[in-house]
Amino acid sequence: MKLKGAEILLQSLKQEGVDTIFGYPGGTVLPIYDALYDSDIRHILVRHEQGAAHAADAYARVTGKTGVCIATSGPGATNLVTGIATANMDSIPMVCFTGQVASPLIGRDAFQEADITGITMPITKHNYVLERTEDVTRIVKEAFYIASTNRPGPVVVDLPKDLMEKEIEYEPYNSEVSLRGYRVMKGCNYGQVVSASELINKSERPVIYAGGGVIASDAAEELRELAEKRKIPVTTTLMGMSAFPGNNYLSLGMLGMHGTRYANYAIGECDLLIAVGVRFDDRVTGKIAEFAPHARIIHIDIDAAEIGKNVDVHIPIVGEVKEVLQAINKRIETVEEFSEWNQTIDRWKSEYPLRYGASSEGRIMPQHVIEKISDLTQGEAIITTEVGQNQMWAAHYYKFKNPRSFVTSGGLGTMGFGLPAAIGAKIACPDRPVIDIAGDGSIQMNIQELGTAVAYKIPVIVCILNNQYLGMVRQWQSLFYGGRFSYTDISSQPDFVKLAEAYGAVGMRVKTTQEVDGALREALKVTDRPVVIDFRVDRMADVYPMVAPGESLLNMLGEE
Amino acid sequence: MKKHTLAVTVENKPGVLTRVATLFRRRGYNIDSLAVGETENPSISRMTIDVTGDDKIIEQVSKQLYKLVDVIKVVDITEERLVTRELILIKVKADPSVRSEIVQLVEIFRARIVDIGKNSLIIEATGDAGKMEAIEDSLKPFGILELVRTGKIAIVRGPQHF
Ligand SMILES: Cc1cc2nc3c(=O)[nH]c(=O)nc-3n(C[C@H](O)[C@H](O)[C@H](O)COP(=O)(O)OP(=O)(O)OC[C@H]3O[C@@H](n4cnc5c(N)ncnc54)[C@H](O)[C@@H]3O)c2cc1C
Numbered sequence: 001m002k003l004k005g006a007e008i009l010l011q012s013l014k015q016e017g018v019d020t021i022f023g024y025p026g027g028t029v030l031p032i033y034d035a036l037y038d039s040d041i042r043h044i045l046v047r048h049e050q051g052a053a054h055a056a057d058a059y060a061r062v063t064g065k066t067g068v069c070i071a072t073s074g075p076g077a078t079n080l081v082t083g084i085a086t087a088n089m090d091s092i093p094m095v096c097f098t099g100q101v102a103s104p105l106i107g108r109d110a111f112q113e114a115d116i117t118g119i120t121m122p123i124t125k126h127n128y129v130l131e132r133t134e135d136v137t138r139i140v141k142e143a144f145y146i147a148s149t150n151r152p153g154p155v156v157v158d159l160p161k162d163l164m165e166k167e168i169e170y171e172p173y174n175s176e177v178s179l180r181g182y183r184v185m186k187g188c189n190y191g192q193v194v195s196a197s198e199l200i201n202k203s204e205r206p207v208i209y210a211g212g213g214v215i216a217s218d219a220a221e222e223l224r225e226l227a228e229k230r231k232i233p234v235t236t237t238l239m240g241m242s243a244f245p246g247n248n249y250l251s252l253g254m255l256g257m258h259g260t261r262y263a264n265y266a267i268g269e270c271d272l273l274i275a276v277g278v279r280f281d282d283r284v285t286g287k288i289a290e291f292a293p294h295a296r297i298i299h300i301d302i303d304a305a306e307i308g309k310n311v312d313v314h315i316p317i318v319g320e321v322k323e324v325l326q327a328i329n330k331r332i333e334t335v336e337e338f339s340e341w342n343q344t345i346d347r348w349k350s351e352y353p354l355r356y357g358a359s360s361e362g363r364i365m366p367q368h369v370i371e372k373i374s375d376l377t378q379g380e381a382i383i384t385t386e387v388g389q390n391q392m393w394a395a396h397y398y399k400f401k402n403p404r405s406f407v408t409s410g411g412l413g414t415m416g417f418g419l420p421a422a423i424g425a426k427i428a429c430p431d432r433p434v435i436d437i438a439g440d441g442s443i444q445m446n447i448q449e450l451g452t453a454v455a456y457k458i459p460v461i462v463c464i465l466n467n468q469y470l471g472m473v474r475q476w477q478s479l480f481y482g483g484r485f486s487y488t489d490i491s492s493q494p495d496f497v498k499l500a501e502a503y504g505a506v507g508m509r510v511k512t513t514q515e516v517d518g519a520l521r522e523a524l525k526v527t528d529r530p531v532v533i534d535f536r537v538d539r540m541a542d543v544y545p546m547v548a549p550g551e552s553l554l555n556m557l558g559e560e
Numbered sequence: 561m562k563k564h565t566l567a568v569t570v571e572n573k574p575g576v577l578t579r580v581a582t583l584f585r586r587r588g589y590n591i592d593s594l595a596v597g598e599t600e601n602p603s604i605s606r607m608t609i610d611v612t613g614d615d616k617i618i619e620q621v622s623k624q625l626y627k628l629v630d631v632i633k634v635v636d637i638t639e640e641r642l643v644t645r646e647l648i649l650i651k652v653k654a655d656p657s658v659r660s661e662i663v664q665l666v667e668i669f670r671a672r673i674v675d676i677g678k679n680s681l682i683i684e685a686t687g688d689a690g691k692m693e694a695i696e697d698s699l700k701p702f703g704i705l706e707l708v709r710t711g712k713i714a715i716v717r718g719p720q721h722f
């Protein structure tokens with residue numbers, strides 16, 4: 001059968017099990033869009049390519065499948081860049097297709113030519129420029145294989161227009177991927193597993209520090225088994241938030257710069273730190289020399305380069321979290337009694353809970369909004385966030401029950417991520433409530449995606465915690481720059497209710513604490529369009545606890 | 561801090577050198593010398609990279625290199641028994657009065673004269689980095705007009721295959 005390159009591309013995507021792609025058309029991808037016209041692959045037309053990348057990324061985060069997006073050459077491709085970097089920092093499997101000018105024109109500064117492979121080299125796991133139509137099937141296979149195995153990440157495939165137009169004989173790619181320089185990690189070192197298990201069995205003050213790798217490995221169940229068998233308290237990174245139920249008696253919530261007091265105290269006192277699928281980020285460790293100073297450290301990670309990168313560890317185990325935890329769990333001796341350590345932690349939890357005061361302005365406290373969302377959805381919603389205070393409060397006050405439920409840009413901290421991410425997540429999980437917890441600054445970075453949500457009748461809920469500031473930056477200015485609020489007041493802003501309505505979404509404004517519950521209930525009932533709620537929150541609320549950058553985790557700012 | 565020599569086997573494909581160079585730049589590792597060329601297998605190239613750092617940095621460099629899909633193998637051959645070579649071409653001022661002196665020097669270094677101009681000579685030498693420096697130093701007084709040298713290439717003695 002003779003097919004065009006573009007048709008072969010779509011056949012190959014179907015072979016990979018792709019059902020949805022997010023994209024935006026343009027000159028060099030016309031052949032692909034023409035083929036999409038007849039295809040049963042669903043294409044979601046976004047309003048900006050950055051939105052396509054974030055939506056595909058979130059689709060991947062909530063399903064575990066590889067997200068797919070597509071953009072035209074030049075500006076279309078460069079608009080994807082922030083989304084690619086976001087996925088790369090958080091190790092999310094994604095394949096991005098970009099159009100490219102026709103092969104004979106490459107390198108001649110042709111119209112809408114941009115060297116997207118060069119540009120994305122440092123922010124992708126791997127990338128390709130297609131050189132022959134005959135290679136489409138192999139490259140697509142490799143791209144998905146690389147994106148989704150070992151430590152996941154984004155792969156870019158650049159597709160010159162002429163090669164998409166060209167017709168060749170189509171043969172599906174049926175053989176195994178064979179790449180000399182890339183092997184999928186299998187198994188783990190048995191000796192290390194034994195040593196780790198022994199250490200866990202005899203430690204008195206263990207803590208589990210769990211992260212994004214637990215989610216990537218679908219190992220939340222194994223994690224819970226380990227924790228519950230030995231009654232080990234569990235703290236998670238921002239990326240690992242939904243890997244352990246927030247209302248489990250062993251949960252310590254998040255650690256690090258905005259960690260809970262009890263999580264950070266536990267790190268300070270523990271004699272064994274079991275680090276599972278984490279990368280010892282500086283937002284987590286604070287001053288490295290004073291991080292877990294009394295602990296021996298076990299580090300489980302699939303990426304050997306993460307071992308010893310920031311912190312020296314005693315027992316490194318390179319492998320898939322799920323496999324390693326299963327092997328360890330077999331060797332763990334169950335304890336029934338709560339230890340002195342558990343009691344110390346319980347004491348910290350009751351003495352130093354997360355807390356917030358009343359608004360001095362008589363306004364809604366932003367934390368309250370999230371507590372309400374958590375109660376009303378019983379911890380079962382998918383929460384996406386923007387970046388800043390809204391994101392930290394979401395991590396503090398939403399009590400997640402299920403993994404793959406917290407979709408947030410951790411490593412890059414990309415403002416504008418939350419709305420397109422909510423769209424991607426809702427498309428993947430139409431039966432779950434999907435709520436973007438937003439700031440009034442961030443939401444304006446990709447607000448155009450309301451258009452996408454309206455067009456496809458996607459009922460995501462955007463909760464703007466509107467403090468009329470670039471709140472997180474304003475907080476740093478309060479703390480470290482003498483309250484000089486240089487360019488962080490954004491009280492000149494659109495009427496978000498009218499804006500929502502202009503797009504065809506539902507808009508609501510909530511000004512008092514009493515109205516919060518009712519507004520959220522009403523929003524959760526809407527099934528055919530997005531809802532934007534403008535919560536007028538306390539302007540000066542800060543996120544606490546907080547550890548100043550580079551400080552020891554024990555030096556937390558904020559009331560005890 | 562110590563100089564290490566890495567033997568890096570890579571796919572012989574466009575862009576591979578850029579990937580390796582980008583990685584070094586991005587992570588802030590310094591390349592002291594890099595040479596690359598095809599091997600006995602035309603689909604594979606071999607890079608010889610000299611990089612300075614303590615053991616931890618070198619370990620990170622190797623692990624990060626390994627993560628590149630086009631990198632097939634990374635071996636730190638610093639501690640092996642090596643044959644290492646660089647090639648240098650030096651164009652030196654040489655009016656007739658000093659020519660014989662230069663010719664003598666060239667012989668001492670077992671280098672070769674590969675071109676004779678009216679008032680200049682081009683000298684070719686191979687050897688390890690120490691020899692390259694020595695020859696450069698001895699020719700300096702005559703006036704070096706131009707100098708080019710390749711990066712270092714290295715191979716381990718004995719039957720093992722790296
Ligand atoms: C405003 C702001 C404030 C922040 N404050 C905090 C804070 O207070 N606390 C905090 O924790 N974070 C905070 N972050 C997030 C922080 O920047 C990092 O993104 C986060 O800490 C990294 O999480 P992680 O260690 O779980 O690693 P991830 O980035 O999720 O990486 C996952 C790790 O698991 C490994 N892995 C992946 N798949 C597998 C597998 N299948 N098997 C084994 N291993 C695997 C990977 O190799 C990697 O090492 C903040 C971010 C922002 C934007």
Ligand SMILES: Cc1ncc(C[n+]2csc(CCOP(=O)(O)OP(=O)(O)O)c2C)c(N)n1
Pocket residue numbers: 386387388389390391412413414415438439440441442443465467469470471472473
């Ligand atoms: C694209 C981008 N630009 C700038 C920043 C720096 N930054 C981090 S938080 C923040 C303020 C966010 O303000 P807002 O969205 O209103 O959220 P709030 O902190 O008030 O909840 C800024 C500007 C960023 N993270 N991303």
